[in-house]
Amino acid sequence: MASTSSSASNSQYCPQWKYDIFLSFRGENTRNTITGYLYERLTRRGIITFQDNKRIEHGDSIPEELLKAIKDSQVALVIFSENFATSRWCLDELVNIMECTKDENGKTVIPVFYGVDATDVRNQSKNFAKAFVKHELKYNDDGEGMQKVQRWRTALTAAANLKGYVFPNGVESDCIERIVDDISSKCKTSGSYSYKVVGIDTQLEKVESLLKMEIDDVRIVWIWGMGGLGKTTIANAIYNKLSSSKFKDACFLEDIKENKHRMYSLQNILLSKLLGEKENCVNNKEGRSMMARRLRFKKVLIVLDDIDHRDQLDYLAGDLGWFGKGSRIIATTRDKCLRGEYDVVYEVETLLDCDALELFNQYAFMEKVPDECFKDITLEIVSHAKGHPLALKVCGSSLHGKGIIVWRSALDLMKKNSSSEIIENLKISYDRLEPDEQEIFLDIACFFRGKEKKDVMPILESCGFPAEYGLSVLIDKSLVFISDHNKIQMHDLIQDMGKYIVKLQKDQGERSRLWLAEDFEEVMVNNTVSRLSNAILFNF
Known part of the structure; x- marks a missing residue:
């Protein structure tokens, strides 16, 4: 079983937000005006918004469920109105919101100034000053209370220093739409936020280290590996993060390869x-020039998933000079030959033994604890999959x-053959090989896996194949390795795929290679050996 570094802990690779938006507001001022309009527009756009409809602002403490909602929200939208600072509840809520910005996965805070100036909030002047006179009178002889008042002032100043929106005393629909558009772009509401991927943390750390986000240049990082290892999953995780x-x-x-005929x-x-x-x-002729002209000063992140031809890269990221400083391009591929001279490549690795077992159990038993009688057979099945995520799933x-x-019964069948679903997925790489490359691949799968390269190459050359070149292509396409x-x-599943292809030839009346004694016997008995075109392995 694979013992290399992992592709799969049961940890989440992106912060899990229960809500996209937490609305913080003074209820009596805004519930039926700006807050109500924002809530309605946000929810209509599919943005999950928390609004406390049972808001009782007379006490000094905030309920536990409200504090949890603050932590579970990706963006806090704080609506400052004239009487905002009169509510101890609102001020405590703001302190908690601003504290959450200091976390590792800190939330975004967007202030909205509704009928008030940002400077009044920042400096606690005008109505905010009047409110704080009352607060300080209340806590005048209470040292702990005065510390709380100072925390309120600090939170107001910090929030007012953030980029936000200014509203007059009235609700303008275009301003509402601008806020909703801005929030929509900030909220990455992909399902991957809650998607748990076994052992992906180690993979993400390695890819992030190659991206070198601390350097203000433009670079491309390739995520390379055979089908089913999770290249797209890793790219998606990095993208969302x-x-x-x-x-x-x-x-x-x-799926860029599926769209290669409509690159424009x-x-x-x-x-x-x-x-x-x-x-x-744009049309097909002006796309590249427009990208080079319009994107050269923009810091962007682009993920190009499943590239299998250089032309695709040329259309979408043909020159790193198209993009502004700090931009990053991530591309997934099965063909390492597509990389540029200075591009960085991350080779996706199979799962560690413990992660492979965890991934299999996740799909085989779901949330249930497996019975003891399944323990040994589970280990056998997981061992056969050799750390391949797709096979395990x-x-x-x-x-x-x-x-x-x-x-x-399934284990017995597995030892003879792999699942056709996996094979068909892996077979894509084979189908894209040139005829000579296909022949070299099938010879290795059927006869030469595990043999020394120096012994195999002369045999392949004697068959008229460009052995060195062909082998280098197979290595670049993740089908074999030295x-x-x-x-x-080669990986067990890759070898199974090669033998599966040869067995398919039997249905067409001819098998190009024989490696099992019973198949050789059948050919001899039925006198069909003359139709055999390539080789027989005498290993019995």
Whole structure:
């Protein structure tokens, strides 16, 4: 089983926000005006908003559930009105909100000045000054109370120094829409916020270290590996983490290889997300020049998911000079050859043993504790998957809710063959090889896995194949690798995929390679050996 570094703890890779927005307001001033309008527009846009409709502002303490709602919200929208500072409740709430900005995954605070000036809030003047005269009289002989008053002043000053919105005494619909648009861009409401990925933390740390966010240059980082290892999952996690904290403008382009015949459409999506343009802003000829002209001073984050051809990169991020300082491009691929000379590559690794077991259990048993009778067979199944996340997920899901007899039957079948769902996923890399490269791959899968490179290469050359070049292509496409002992190796599932392809040829009346004694016997008995085109392994 794989013992390399992980792709999968049951920790969340992005802060889990229960709410997108926490509305902080003085109820009697704003509930039926600006607060009500904002709440209605935000919820209509699908932005999850917490508004305390049972607000009783006469006491000195805030209920525990309200404090929890503050911590569980990604953005706090604080509406300062004329009588805001008369409410000890509102002031305590503000102190708690501002404290949350100091956390590691600190929330965003947006002040809205409704009928008041930011300077009055910042300096506690006018109505705010009157309110504080009363507070200080109340706590005049109370040292602890006066400390609380000072915390209120500090929180008001800090909040008023933030970038916000100014409203007159009245609600302007265009101002409301501007706030909602701004909040919508700040709230990364992707389902990945609550999506738990086993062991991804280590992977994220490594990718982030390659991004070097502390350096104000422009760079591209490739996430490379074979199908099913979780390249897109890692890219999505990084995107959600950085786009909400480090970048104002970001775009995630999915499944690029599936859209290779409409690259200008992807250019339009990219420009729409980064510049706010309409999605039909460019045609095929002017896309690259427009990106180079309009994005060169913007710090952006772009994720290009599943690139399999250099042209795709040329259309979407052909020159790092297109983007402003501090920009980062993340690209996922199965083909390392696409990287530039100075690009950085992160090779996605299979799961650690403990993480592989946890991932399998997550899908096989869900929230239930597995019975003791499943312990040994679970370890066997997980071992067979060799740390491949896709294999573990598919296998775990297929066995969920089944009895031990079905599990044993599945394990027997697994030892003979892999799940066709996994194989078809992995087969994509094979289908994109040139004919000679396919032949080299099948020979390695059927005969030469684990053999020393120096012994295999002359055999391949004797068959008329460009062995060195072909092998380098297979390595770049994550189909094979050279071990520390200079042996040609591949993942078990990749080998299974190769043998599966050869077995498919049997249905067409011909199998190019034989490696099992019973298959050789069948060919000899039926006198079909003349149709065999490549090789037989005598290993019995």
